[in-house]
Amino acid sequence: MTSAPGPGPGSAVPYGTPDAPRIAVRGEAHLEVDPEIARIGITVTARGKDRRSALDDLTRRNAGIVDLVKSYGQAVEHLETGAFSITPELARRGRGERVRTYRGTVHLTAELSDFTALGELTTRLADLELTRVDGPWWALRPGSPAHRQARQQAVREAVQRAREYAEALGTTLAALVEIADIGAENARFVPPAPGGMRAMTAYGAPAPQEEAAPLDLEPERQHVYAQLDARFTIKPPKL
Template sequence: MSAAPLVSVRGEANLEVPPEIVQLAITVTARDPGRERALELLAQRNEECRRLLEGYGEGVERVETSGLAVYPELRWLGRREQVRAYRGTVRLDVTVVDFAILGDLVARAADGDLTTLNGPWWRLRPSSPVHRRARQEAARDAVARAREYADAVGGHLTGLVELADVGLTTDVHPPPQVFAAAPVGLARARGGEAPEPPPIELEPQVQVVHARVEARFTMSEPEAL
């Protein structure tokens, strides 16, 4: 008895959904001819930035220190090295879940003294149910394709041989914008000589989730051949 005919297909799904979180990177810098003063300024600006972020409550889900550097800037005098100044930087990685506060947060953070802000990076959570939905739709697409192929030759599906997950990816985002800070204080009083900057309007970037599966089915003997 001959083996049952096989149908091999690939199922695909593409979902466009709004992002769930947005990530920013804030770098504060301090520079001074004196090492102690440079460290003092760095600690002060880092604390001011952290207090600013804490002021947004649960809208900011996570603040993590991902980088710290303190080093001398050297210059040559004849054949000798001389310390010209000391520079320090602290990088904070910020995860925001309330998009309503994002424009105000970005404007105020980027307004800090010697502060650079990178982002935004729009993301889905790794545990997002969107990934599961994409995989399920890809599997259903594989079944539908296999049925169409079997029907085209006068047959029908009789069983599943194999169903394999061959990839699940999210679109790579374009390079983030960089907001350069003006040399002014991070915390400002409204109505004074230096009012807080207006919010920067940001539009969430649609997330495209791809899922692909490969499937193999048995089918009845074709009648159209």
């Protein structure tokens, strides 16, 4: 009877050995930081007795809102137009399908990094007729330094935890074997969670003679998490 050959001097094994005990730990980090951007949704509406008049009115209103948003310059990082529709609305009474009016809508999304300008712009948009404002949705940029800071903190926490285990055994760490994000080996795509939303919906009305005072919007703090698994070898302890 023969036994299976042991691992060679340079080969890695998925477990510890008496000569090279292994410690597996998890590093975690949680940061609470200020948001970097805010998004608002803008819905422009127009009505007309016929399709052309509704479209002309919608085009005029949309152009005015786009000009207003762009007037804030670098405070607005992105402005995008989403869904557009012109819909006939039928009369509620009477027989047959008789079109009573046409309703047109355009949806826009604006992303701002200047939160003082955000409050002023939101107020001015809410003052416009047949205009709806939703949001703001607070968020961090995809490449925010906060994400890197959280990952680095998770690594330091894993190293510290492994050292404490080694010290409890009267020994020290020898080498890093592996470090990986949670589930990296069997990764599945998970869409990123949207930034925090502070609900605020406003429907425009005829503009008053005096402009309304800008809304005072308090940014919602963002939570950043990082988790990883780390494996180390330690010097053989004397038990």
